[in-house]
Amino acid sequence: MLRVEGLSHAFRNGTETTTVLQHINFHVRQGEIVALLGSSGSGKSTLLNLMAGLMKPTEGDIYISDHNIVKMNENQLSEFRRKHIGFIFQAYELIANLTVRENVELPLVFQSVSPSIRKQKALSLLEQVGIPEKAELFPSQLSGGQQQRVSIARSLITEPSVIFADEPTGNLDTKTEEEILAILKRLNSMMKTTFVIVTHEREVAAQTQHIISLRDGYLITDRDPSDAMPLAGVTTG
Ligand SMILES: Nc1ncnc2c1ncn2[C@@H]1O[C@H](COP(=O)(O)OP(=O)(O)O)[C@@H](O)[C@H]1O
Ligand SMILES: [Mg+2]
Numbered sequence: 368m369l370r371v372e373g374l375s376h377a378f379r380n381g382t383e384t385t386t387v388l389q390h391i392n393f394h395v396r397q398g399e400i401v402a403l404l405g406s407s408g409s410g411k412s413t414l415l416n417l418m419a420g421l422m423k424p425t426e427g428d429i430y431i432s433d434h435n436i437v438k439m440n441e442n443q444l445s446e447f448r449r450k451h452i453g454f455i456f457q458a459y460e461l462i463a464n465l466t467v468r469e470n471v472e473l474p475l476v477f478q479s480v481s482p483s484i485r486k487q488k489a490l491s492l493l494e495q496v497g498i499p500e501k502a503e504l505f506p507s508q509l510s511g512g513q514q515q516r517v518s519i520a521r522s523l524i525t526e527p528s529v530i531f532a533d534e535p536t537g538n539l540d541t542k543t544e545e546e547i548l549a550i551l552k553r554l555n556s557m558m559k560t561t562f563v564i565v566t567h568e569r570e571v572a573a574q575t576q577h578i579i580s581l582r583d584g585y586l587i588t589d590r591d592p593s594d595a596m597p598l599a600g601v602t603t604g
Contacts, residue, residue, distance in 0.1 A: 368561055369395040369529060374427030376413055387413045388584045395577065398559040400552065402572035405581035411565040412533055418563065419452055419531045420444050432528055449477065453522035455532035459514040461506040468502040471520045492520035496550055512543035519550060529561040536571065548574055
């Protein structure tokens with residue numbers, strides 16, 4: 368469902384050019400949880416932002432459900448992002464003067480969904496992430512782990528086909544990290560949403576089905592366990 372082909376990226380600052388990604392190729396199946404693993408500065412966030420359509424690569428193609436997002440113009444891309452892509456940030460990025468429920472509803476406000484349906488969906492997602500009782504509080508009244516749960520609920524409310532998460536547990540202690548990963552795994556198996564999770568921690572990557580490792584802008588390993596399995600038979604759908 369996600370295919371990256373011949374992707375390279377360089378940043379230009381005045382006369383200086385920094386090449387950050389070099390000839391990256393990989394693909395991700397519908398419904399997978401994938402980890403993008405690498406040390407700081409290896410190019411993970413750049414790759415994630417390119418796949419989420421937040422910027423354009425210097426070279427290469429990115430297909431999401433057979434749509435090449437690199438070839439889209441700004442309008443097509445923002446509509447595609449709104450409908451098909453969710454994003455989870457390390458620092459949650461919630462809006463301080465909206466309640467938890469209003470934060471979760473926000474992506475639907477831009478899709479002219481009726482207030483009662485928005486509310487119902489938001490409350491149901493807050494239930495899924497385990498904090499239904501926080502709905503009418505403000506983000507500042509929540510712990511970091513609870514705020515990240517809100518951000519996860521917000522990313523899911525448009526029912527995107529893929530969610531990109533940049534170090535979603537990077538600001539959390541180990542126990543809260545475990546809880547957040549468990550929620551992501553449960554939502555993934557329930558909703559069949561594809562998740563791409565950036566991390567610099569091997570322990571986080573080890574909990575996913577598919578690990579793509581970057582070093583200095585190069586893809587160094589692509590471990591997809593299901594590639595190694597013989598086909599058991601014909602599947603439908
Ligand atoms: N806007 C930018 N301009 C110039 N260099 C950048 C920019 N953003 C990131 N970089 C550089 O690109 C490299 C990869 O950064 P990044 O993708 O953020 O890595 P990671 O997320 O793995 O830590 C780093 O060397 C970083 O300094
Ligand atoms: Mg990063």
